[in-house]
Amino acid sequence: xxxxxxxxxxxxxxxxxxxxxxxxxxxxxxxxxxxxxxxxxxxxxxxxxxxxxxxxxxxxxxxxxxxxxxxxxxxxxxxxxxxxxxxxxxxxxxxxxxxxxxxxxxxxxxxxxxxxxxxxxxxxxxxxxxxxxxxxxxxxxxxxxxxxxxxxxxxxxxxxxxxxxxxxxxxxxxxxxxxxxxxxxxxxxxxxxxxxxxxxxxxxxxxxxxxxxxxxxxxxxxxxxxxxxxxxxxxxxxxxxxxxxxxxxxxx
Amino acid sequence: xxxxxxxxxxxxxxxxxxxxxxxxxxxxxxxxxxxxxxxxxxxxxxxxxxxxxxxxxxxxxxxxxxxxxxxxxxxxxxxxxxxxxxxxxxxxxxxxxxxxxxxxxxxxxxxxxxxxxxxxxxxxxxxxxxxxxxxxxxxxxxxxxxxxxxxxxxxxxxxxxxxxxxxxxxxxxxxxxxxxxxxxxxxxxxxxxxxxxxxxxxxxxxxxxxxxxxxxxxxxxxxxxxxxxxxxxxxxxxxxxxxxxxxxxxxxxxxxxxxxxxxxxxxxxxxxxxxxxxxxx
Amino acid sequence: xxxxxxxxxxxxxxxxxxxxxxxxxxxxxxxxxxxxxxxxxxxxxxxxxxxxxxxxxxxxxxxxxxxxxxxxxxxxxxxxxxxxxxxxxxxxxxxxxxxxxxxxxxxxxxxxxxxxxxxxxxxxxxxxxxxxxxxxxxxxxxxxxxxxxxxxxxxxxxxxxxxxxxxxxxxxxxxxxxxxxxxxxxxxxxxxxxxxxxxxxxxxxxxxxxxxxxxxxxxxx
Numbered sequence: 001x002x003x004x005x006x007x008x009x010x011x012x013x014x015x016x017x018x019x020x021x022x023x024x025x026x027x028x029x030x031x032x033x034x035x036x037x038x039x040x041x042x043x044x045x046x047x048x049x050x051x052x053x054x055x056x057x058x059x060x061x062x063x064x065x066x067x068x069x070x071x072x073x074x075x076x077x078x079x080x081x082x083x084x085x086x087x088x089x090x091x092x093x094x095x096x097x098x099x100x101x102x103x104x105x106x107x108x109x110x111x112x113x114x115x116x117x118x119x120x121x122x123x124x125x126x127x128x129x130x131x132x133x134x135x136x137x138x139x140x141x142x143x144x145x146x147x148x149x150x151x152x153x154x155x156x157x158x159x160x161x162x163x164x165x166x167x168x169x170x171x172x173x174x175x176x177x178x179x180x181x182x183x184x185x186x187x188x189x190x191x192x193x194x195x196x197x198x199x200x201x202x203x204x205x206x207x208x209x210x211x212x213x214x215x216x217x218x219x220x221x222x223x224x225x226x227x228x229x230x231x232x233x234x235x236x237x238x239x240x241x242x243x244x245x246x247x248x249x250x251x252x
Numbered sequence: 253x254x255x256x257x258x259x260x261x262x263x264x265x266x267x268x269x270x271x272x273x274x275x276x277x278x279x280x281x282x283x284x285x286x287x288x289x290x291x292x293x294x295x296x297x298x299x300x301x302x303x304x305x306x307x308x309x310x311x312x313x314x315x316x317x318x319x320x321x322x323x324x325x326x327x328x329x330x331x332x333x334x335x336x337x338x339x340x341x342x343x344x345x346x347x348x349x350x351x352x353x354x355x356x357x358x359x360x361x362x363x364x365x366x367x368x369x370x371x372x373x374x375x376x377x378x379x380x381x382x383x384x385x386x387x388x389x390x391x392x393x394x395x396x397x398x399x400x401x402x403x404x405x406x407x408x409x410x411x412x413x414x415x416x417x418x419x420x421x422x423x424x425x426x427x428x429x430x431x432x433x434x435x436x437x438x439x440x441x442x443x444x445x446x447x448x449x450x451x452x453x454x455x456x457x458x459x460x461x462x463x464x465x466x467x468x469x470x471x472x473x474x475x476x477x478x479x480x481x482x483x484x485x486x487x488x489x490x491x492x493x494x495x496x497x498x499x500x501x502x503x504x505x506x507x508x509x510x511x512x513x514x515x516x517x518x519x520x521x522x523x524x525x526x527x528x529x530x531x532x533x
Numbered sequence: 534x535x536x537x538x539x540x541x542x543x544x545x546x547x548x549x550x551x552x553x554x555x556x557x558x559x560x561x562x563x564x565x566x567x568x569x570x571x572x573x574x575x576x577x578x579x580x581x582x583x584x585x586x587x588x589x590x591x592x593x594x595x596x597x598x599x600x601x602x603x604x605x606x607x608x609x610x611x612x613x614x615x616x617x618x619x620x621x622x623x624x625x626x627x628x629x630x631x632x633x634x635x636x637x638x639x640x641x642x643x644x645x646x647x648x649x650x651x652x653x654x655x656x657x658x659x660x661x662x663x664x665x666x667x668x669x670x671x672x673x674x675x676x677x678x679x680x681x682x683x684x685x686x687x688x689x690x691x692x693x694x695x696x697x698x699x700x701x702x703x704x705x706x707x708x709x710x711x712x713x714x715x716x717x718x719x720x721x722x723x724x725x726x727x728x729x730x731x732x733x734x735x736x737x738x739x740x741x742x743x744x745x746x747x748x749x750x751x752x753x754x
Contacts, residue, residue: 054424059351080427088425094418097531098440108426111436158422165426185535192536211601212536235600 002029005169005199006051011065013043013050015058020046022223024065028169033191033200035214035231037207039246043223044203048171051201052086053079069169087162091174093154095146095161102142104157105129108165128160131197132190152183159190163198170194172202176209188213207247211235219243287512294509297502303510306474307488307503317507319474320488324511326476327389327468327484328458331396336450339401343408343446344434366402373398374463382467389482392468396460400453407449411442444529451522455515461486485511537602541611544594548615548622551587552668555622558584558629559664559727563657565633566720569642577633584626591619607741614741618671621730621737625664628723628730635716643717647710650703651717653724656692659685660724663731667738676742682735689728696721 006028013021021043028034036044049055050063053074067074074082095104105125109116116124125142129135134156138149146157155175162170176184191200191213204210210217211231218228219240227234227243238244245251305316342358349355377395385391415438423433439446469481470491485507492504558577565573595616598604604612648654663685670679700714736747 052425054421057424059349080429083425083427088421090418090421090425092416092418094416094422096419096422096437096441098443108428111423111432112426112428113432161422161426189535208603211603231601232597236596 005030007068009066011067013046013055013063016060020223024225026228030199031195032215033195033213035210035217036203037210038220042220044220045173048173048203052088052171053082084165085167086169087165087167088171089158089162089175092178093158095154095157100143101138101146104146105160105164107161124164128164131163132156132160151179152186169199174203174205290508290512293505297506302506320483320485323482324485327392330393332454334397335400335404339404340408342405346409347412362402362405370460371462374466378466387469387481389468389478392464395463395467396457399457403453404449408446411445415442441531444526448522448526451518455518458515459486459511461490540598547591549672551622554584555626556664558626559661562629562632565636571637574633574636578630581630588619588623610741614737617737618734621734625727625730628727644713647713647717650699651696652692656689656724659688660727667731667734670738674742676739679735679738682731686728686732689725693721693725
């Protein structure tokens, strides 16, 4: 029986009067890759950003309902603690342009003023970069700025930066939509390895990607969670006709 | 298409290009004249004596602009110290809050302030500060700071607005509180833009005369006391250029040259800083 | 290694396992029939369930791989070939079960003379060898070995064609052997189908490795 790490019950989110996430009930199992897919404007990105409480930073954004991690209510914790447990990787690779690769990886510690001895810092940097299969490529240029890295490498650097904080969950907001196919497949292979240590929730536009990488898939449509099941079942015999229409491309 | 009409349009194109170039050149000419004039008249005055001695009374040879130079530097520096923190923080506030009543009115007020004539600001400073506390360099600095403020605020806001929001989000996602996101991420990345805004503001007020007429007044002696009256380069130029005495007129030319050089150097520095510190996003 | 490669390798291993099972079924049926061993024949009938189980699992695995990975090029051809080889193997398994059932139902052991004249034993051995060859060709990705199977099928076809006349002649001399002769004819037909299935498998292997379609070409040869 797999344990659940994140639970949502009757979760809603809005931008002012615009109700974009409607009554979502979902159990995210530990150490699995969950894909969240759906057409544009279906609320999947908003839902994702509610998990690490990035949604509320937008003026006029509200949410209600229950969202827990390890049975602790996320909305009763201090947002900073939430974000230390739940890391996020964004659509466009966004390493800090004024910092070196080394500093980028430990940015979560350094910029937060958390004092870490040098030996420990070196260990964290090497560990995180190894976890994202970037160590061998950059170990001789740790002091250079990240601008010479390719798109895929930059994105992996951002993943390393998130991993360095030792979170339990990693959120990905369309992580490969700005990358070329080869970088995309390198990052996708990474998901497979990362799930041994983290739980991954990936929002994606790309159905084939959801099919390739995830264990379970959630299909959002017009703000509602239409179907949530094992990926194999979703793609061979989905239960809801809306899911089938979306997957077969009958409507975008 | 008809050959004739095509030829006409090509000709028109060349004519337009020529016109644009002529006008561009025309913009440069006044600056070249000014530079030529001031440099030729003023450069002969520059020597160590000139820069380190105060003006002598009429009739006596020698004398320099030391008190005006020191005064200008002090007043400008203090004005910058006052205006920069307020301006940058104001710019940060406006870039973070696009909508809302306070940001809206702040922006309007900033823009209006930018257009207020410098002499009006001088008079206002006179009534607010000089009347109760007397003439002082500090009051002059305050007046100049008020003039600097809109420039710093607007350039900070524009610089920060250009930064992608993903930079901030990355910071928040790493568990950073807002003040750290601003000071450790946003400002370092926007440094070159903010700094160039500051330098331009400083260059702008370096030559302002009108406010200083009512606040710092002037001082014939070298003074380091900011709570008392103080001389400044613009004031010296204003006083001496219309005087009847040749020695004073020459001092005015030299001072003009120094002021011009100062402003030119500041602009050059701005360009260099922008190029060196510009962060490739 | 990409996920799809792992999945395809697992599938290939499954298919090879099924092949081994079907091969042992065919061989056991041959031994049961050679030695008139009813116990061995019953084993074969029991094990048929496993063959069916394998077929269902491989079908499902192929469906999943199609749905999840949208394979193209050689991966796509491999999956299409695997699906067809899957059902070919299952039919061979059925035939082995059928032969085993005959052995169980037969009352007396089969006349050696009849068997020799019909050349059923060499036919049976050759059909088993064809299955072995196709398995090796699949595992080692060897199209030459696969092509070799076609010639062997001709041998089986020849025995099949001759069987009518041969058995007719035999019956004239041994009219009591009617039941056995009918049974022998039936088994020869079955073995000929085993040969055909193996030939189809070989065609699928060549299709997946070389993208050449050799189906239905024999008609024009």
